[in-house]
Amino acid sequence: MASNTKAQAQSILHLWNIGIRAAAEIRRRTNIPRSTIYYNLAKLRKTGSTAHKKRSGRPKKITSENSISVGQYIRRNPAASSRKLASKLSLRGVNVSYSTVLRHLASLGYDKKCPLATPMLTRLYKEKRIEWAQRHLNDDWNRTVFTDETSFWLFSNTVQYWYRGQRPVRRIPKDRTRVNAWGGFCVRGKTSLYCFRENMTGPIYVEIIRDHLSEIRRMLRNNWRLQQDNDPKHTSRVAKEFLQENVPTVMDWPSNSPDLNPIKNLWAVLKRNVEMRQPKNIGELESFMKEEWTKIPQDIIRNLVGSMKERSILTMSNLCWSELR
Known part of the structure; x- marks a missing residue:
């Protein structure tokens, strides 16, 4: 019961912090x-927090009045550092360390993170995404081959590690080498991973698709469609001519919509698995890429294909909710 009450208080605090303070809306x-809502709103208006008042112990350095001021300042200046907030409090006669400010903000429910990166969409792009999602909501995604290219860098440093004490150091060369990769998958499996080091061009893209047609046909026979984004190499004249002659259907795809392509999730899995093996040279990097690609479980593939309807629904609901702003 106590944990449920605490969770409810945290939910109310979160809505309060983003400006939703009407009891009916909460x-x-x-x-x-x-x-419960009225009780917590009264506490927030009085103390700036939903935490229970402690009966004993050293009094807090940041009073409820100053706490409210901190909350107001954070909402106006969400990128402010804890040192800046400590400096602002000192002007009010409250001398606290920046670590105290951090702890106080945590008690108010604040957490400092980078904003989630999303595609930069104009109103027209948003309208096109909604139209696309509506048009393909009930598609048979089991006959779709999802494709994409990405790059793998030698000496990547994106995997997080647990450690105690001093933060570990990893030496990274100034000039790193990369290997590009093209891959595809459908509900029945994956294509082989194609690795290359030159820049992609229309003719190179055609050769990649040509070399993998037999693999795709073995999985889906002739009842399949190709998903690709609107990269200029994919829509070049030479690519269009080849695809018209050799691919049953090329699926339409909305611009600036990498979030809709489930292969992005597959790339994330692959990159983490490759980096965990810490390749030491370009040969090992390419070898590990191909090995880890083949190890990706079929369950992940099926789940990603099965997520497409939900992605379409979320696209419609999120963009409609934002009223195409």
Whole structure:
């Protein structure tokens, strides 16, 4: 019961921090009992926090009045550093360290992270995405081959490690080498991974598709369609001519929509697995890429294909909710 009450208080605090403070709206969004909402809103207005008042111990350096001021400043300046906030508090006669400010912000429910990166979409792009999602909502995704290219860098440094004490150091060369890769998958499996080091061109793209047609046909026979993004190499004259003659259907795809392509999730899995093996040279990098590609479980493939309807629904609901802003 206590944990449920705490979770409800945290939900109310989160909505309060993003500017939603009407009890009716909080009730509509969370279905929390009205008495709990009114109780926590009263505490927030009085103390700036939903935490229970402690009966004993050293008094807090940051009073409820200053806490409210901190919250107001954070909402106006969300990128402010804890040192800046400590400096602002000192002007009010409150001398605290920046670490104290960090702890206080955490008690208020704040967490500092980079904003989630999303595609830069104009109103027209948003409209096109909604139209695309509506048109393909009930598609048979089991006959779609999802494709894409990506790059793998030698000495990548993106895997997080647990450590105690001093943060570990990894030496990274100034000039790193990369290997490009093309891959595809469908509900029945994956194509082989094609690795290359030159820049992609229309003719190179045609050769890649040509070399993998037999693999795709073995998996889906002739009842399949190709998914590709709108990269200029994919839509070049030489590529269009080849695809018209050799591919049953080329699927339309909305511009600036990498988030809709499930192969992006597959790349993330592959890159992590390759980096965990810490390749020491370009030969090992390419070898590990191909080995780890073949090891990706079929369950992951099926789940990604099965996610397409949900991706379409989320695309429509998110963009409609934002009223095409």
